[in-house]
Amino acid sequence: MASDRIYNPLPEGSQPKYKTAGYRRTDTLAPGAQMPPLRTLTEHTGPAFQAPPPVEQNLVAGTEGLAIGQLMRLVIRVVDEDDRPQPGALIELWQANASGKYQHPVDQRVAPIDGNFRSWGRGLADENGEVVFLTIRPGAYPVPNTDGWWRPPHIHISAYGHSFVSRIVTQVYFPGDPLNDLDAILQGVPDAKARDRLILQPDPSVGLHEEALGFRFDMVLRGRAATPVEN
Amino acid sequence: MARIPTASQTLGPFFSYEFMRDDDPVIASAKAAGQHAVLKGRLLDKNGGPVREGLIEIWQADAEGRYPGHDPAADPEVRGFGRCLTDIDGNFAFQTVIPGASPSGGNSLQAQHFAVNVFASGLMKHVSTRIYAPDSDVPDAFLDGLSEDVQAMMRAEASNGADGKVVLEAVIRLGDERGTPSFDD
Numbered sequence: 213m214a215s216d217r218i219y220n221p222l223p224e225g226s227q228p229k230y231k232t233a234g235y236r237r238t239d240t241l242a243p244g245a246q247m248p249p250l251r252t253l254t255e256h257t258g259p260a261f262q263a264p265p266p267v268e269q270n271l272v273a274g275t276e277g278l279a280i281g282q283l284m285r286l287v288i289r290v291v292d293e294d295d296r297p298q299p300g301a302l303i304e305l306w307q308a309n310a311s312g313k314y315q316h317p318v319d320q321r322v323a324p325i326d327g328n329f330r331s332w333g334r335g336l337a338d339e340n341g342e343v344v345f346l347t348i349r350p351g352a353y354p355v356p357n358t359d360g361w362w363r364p365p366h367i368h369i370s371a372y373g374h375s376f377v378s379r380i381v382t383q384v385y386f387p388g389d390p391l392n393d394l395d396a397i398l399q400g401v402p403d404a405k406a407r408d409r410l411i412l413q414p415d416p417s418v419g420l421h422e423e424a425l426g427f428r429f430d431m432v433l434r435g436r437a438a439t440p441v442e443n
Numbered sequence: 444m445a446r447i448p449t450a451s452q453t454l455g456p457f458f459s460y461e462f463m464r465d466d467d468p469v470i471a472s473a474k475a476a477g478q479h480a481v482l483k484g485r486l487l488d489k490n491g492g493p494v495r496e497g498l499i500e501i502w503q504a505d506a507e508g509r510y511p512g513h514d515p516a517a518d519p520e521v522r523g524f525g526r527c528l529t530d531i532d533g534n535f536a537f538q539t540v541i542p543g544a545s546p547s548g549g550n551s552l553q554a555q556h557f558a559v560n561v562f563a564s565g566l567m568k569h570v571s572t573r574i575y576a577p578d579s580d581v582p583d584a585f586l587d588g589l590s591e592d593v594q595a596m597m598r599a600e601a602s603n604g605a606d607g608k609v610v611l612e613a614v615i616r617l618g619d620e621r622g623t624p625s626f627d628d
Binding site for chain 1: 444445446447448449450451452453454455456457458459460461462488489490494496500502504510511512513522523524545546547548553556558560562563564565566567568569570571573585593617618619620621622623624625626627628
């Protein structure tokens with residue numbers, strides 16, 4: 213029965229606070245009165261998705277050739293709190309191009325545009341919980357109306373898992389980038405280990421030989437997706 | 444091995460329009476059973492200003508309180524899920540049916556409701572709340588325990604719309620102690 217699922221309390225500091233130092237906009241959006249979470253059938257069920265075409269997992273194959281930038285293959289493994297793979301989880305991913313420019317009307321910054329790069333991708337986790345994207349390492353970009361804040365290279369990842377309560381949107385970063393320590397959004401996660409888990413793991417074995425770097429990321433969804441026993 | 448859930452990060456302002464399909468805000472098709480409704484509202488910040496490029500997500504039961512993918516008898520015309528990016532004025536709108544009272548997972552029922560997740564640039568993690576259908580007369584252990592003020596904030600307001608539809612309207616107000624109540628985790 214869905215209500216038998218157990219949710220461990222989240223470890224202190226493993227999630228960001230709504231109000232984050234150095235990120236002014238958080239002050240205007242942090243919610244007011246908060247109540248303990250509900251854990252009913254509503255939260256323990258959720259939508260199922262159809263597999264998008266595989267072409268959406270290749271962001272670099274433009275009509276005029278390959279996208280510009282450091283090619284990389286990213287293997288995202290989606291698991292629950294018991295480390296069980298989550299086949300069928302929908303992953304959506306979006307990022308800037310190699311010069312830190314998004315293909316998005318809200319991005320008004322003057323920066324080089326790459327017509328061969330598509331700044332978004334989408335895929336469904338396979339039986340091992342894995343989704344693979346071929347993309348490029350994005351560039352850094354400045355946050356408008358701030359005192360010199362540049363976002364470190366990062367990739368946005370959204371996941372729909374086994375239930376509505378497992379929903380998450382996050383961002384992943386590159387190991388050793390000097391901007392990581394200065395970024396209010398990454399540093400908004402209080403616990404250093406929790407921040408480390410947002411850093412991509414280099415893994416040449418998932419790259420393409422002499423062609424693309426390989427990186428791995430484990431996306432751990434809230435909750436345990438024990439096979440529900442219908443009553 | 445127990446794993447710790449991944450930390451959230453803000454949606455940012457650049458969630459691609461390419462992700463949005465025309466039927467994303469359609470939770471129930473025109474053929475679904477039940478009272479058809481437009482569920483709409485605005486996403487507002489601390490100062491009452493609109494929040495644009497926010498992502499509003501809804502999960503709900505069908506008109507008989509059955510969840511798609513869980514109850515084999517659930518109405519196939521009800522997807523149960525919808526999402527909508529807020530426009531420049533913070534507006535969102537969904538096409539749906541009013542959900543029925545749904546099981547809590549235990550022995551009791553829950554008052555008719557929509558589960559809501561809100562994402563936006565500047566929200567470090569999403570906000571989870573509920574919108575309750577008006578005129579719900581189902582005893583509900585959670586809802587009935589809230590003050591009348593809070594209940595009122597969590598209930599949509601109903602009016603008559605076109606084509607026999609009901610219009611359910613709800614404001615989601617963030618950044619304010621007296622704003623929309625939400626669930627912590």
